[in-house]
Amino acid sequence: MNPEPESAVAAASSASLPLREEDGWVTARPTPFTEVLARLVMLPKLVLEHRDLITTSVRRDLEIRFRGTLLGWIWPLIHPMFLFIVYYFIFTKLLNFKIPELPEGQESAMGIYMFCGIMAWAGISESLTRGTNVIVDSGNLIKKLAFPSEILPLNVTLVSMITFGFALAVFLGGCYFTPIWPPPDPVLLLWIPALLGVQALFTYGLVLLLSTLQVFLRDTLQIVGVVTTVWMFVTPLFWVPELMGESVKPYQGMIELNPVYHLVQAWRGVLMGEVTVPLDGVPTTVIDTTRIASSIGIFALWALGAYIIGYVLFILSQRRFADEV
Template sequence: MRSGGRTARVVRARGSRRRESPSNGLERMNDLVLRSAAPTPLPALLSPVHLVRTLGRSSDLIRQFALRYFHARYRGTQLGFLWALVLPLLTLTIYMFLFNVIMAPKIGTVLEQTQSQFAVSLFCKITVFAMFSETVIRSCGLVLDNPNYVTKVVFPLEILPVANVLSTLMFSGFGLSLVLIGRAVFYHGLTWTAALLPLIVLPMVLMGLGLSWFLASLTVFVRDVGNLTVVVVSQFLLFLTPIFFSLSNVPEPWHSIAGLNPLAPIVTAAELAVVQGKVPEWQGVVASGVFGLVLMQLGFAWFMKSKRGFADVL
């Protein structure tokens, strides 16, 4: 003990201990709580500059968690991350068998493509849609499944949806690679329009990220949101998106309703650019991009405001 009534400090370092003055420890804890609890004004949360700066400060964590989410999908399996290639390959094989063998007599006379080309076209649209659907569905449990990040440590929870989006993009890259291979085989080569794909899917990535922030937060307070999201995305939205049909063949008033789907121009444009080798119409893609930017910013603001109540629920 030192004179003056101070509590001795004992340094904890590999077996040695460190005792701190109780008052100093409480002051530091209070400082930490005050810093973490300081609310950010709503105008700042609605600023794209603030969004970029917030995520930029945690860029290393985002990269680490994106890789963790990607490897966690196949952890403990014999093939490991090779499943990311095997699963889309099996899906493409099933489509090829379905349209070349089972349904060939029925659809062969109505297609402007061969059965194999139609299978590649369908696989392309499903792969692009899956980028969005997997991102949104997986986002529901990002906070709910990690309560320790909320209650025990000061952690930037807003990075979890971003890491989830990046891991889904990595996984989808394998499926899109098979689309390019199928295009090269059954269409006798690739075209330069395939390079437009990143620009085409960018609005969908923004929409997926915005919805992920909304859903990751809402599921903490209302657990039913997760189940409802699966139904809406995997059933309702899937069949409202022109994957198994063309918008030009949809009668009114359903044509107008399906046209309001912001995913419709993206899926259609991706198939045109990658498979058909045509330059898509950019009007719908740009409109979806504007919608995606707004949705992303609102989702970020909602998440940052609502995350202050996570600890009370979890």
């Protein structure tokens, strides 16, 4: 305790000394490049340190959706189940869409094919629309509590991955317990964790990027709305690139520039097998591990890129969030 006013003068005059971070000083200096790199690599450590915060808020987010509802936790299952039934009946039974190359008894699998793609797409698009606003919406938390704000986009990503997990469960349940589609090869199931991992990384990177942009430019949310609509149609959800024939050929290169194309192809490869037309004319579904691996590989590169760009921009802007929201 130093009640004399002179103590204040002494403190002020010491300001000419450099304030170094090594001595515990928090200063206005922008985050150095080495620290940005360190944080990119050390994300798992941050997640581990704040695992209680992450699990509590993810659970809270999920609970908010279903709290007070009669069916509660059954709801996340009902939504994909209905989607599955609707696609199955409309495209398979009603419209009798066919994939002609498919083997006997599986020709009318168009509905399942679509469901599979839409399931993967919905996981990403839901995160983007919900996640773009996550920092702005949590303005009060960011202003009043000191906590690592990268946890907010992470929560959005995890919540959408969990709802995606429910849809995946419905699909696998449909394969195992109904005659609609044969269950995937057990070996292929081993790919699922890897696919979930890269999908989460890709989604997290994009949400980091978009939520940062939204803080500084509120038009981002509108742009995201337009872009996701276009994106949905250029992704082969309602059409099968292999079966479109000559009209798609000139654009094949552009189609493959879409990262979600590779994700959807990988999910279909794992869950449904590959549709091939051999020379002798009898179409079959085969398991093409090389195709699956290359799809995952290309998508993983995109995911890593999205994560690096998104997180670097986030780290560099993070210090100004509280002033802007």
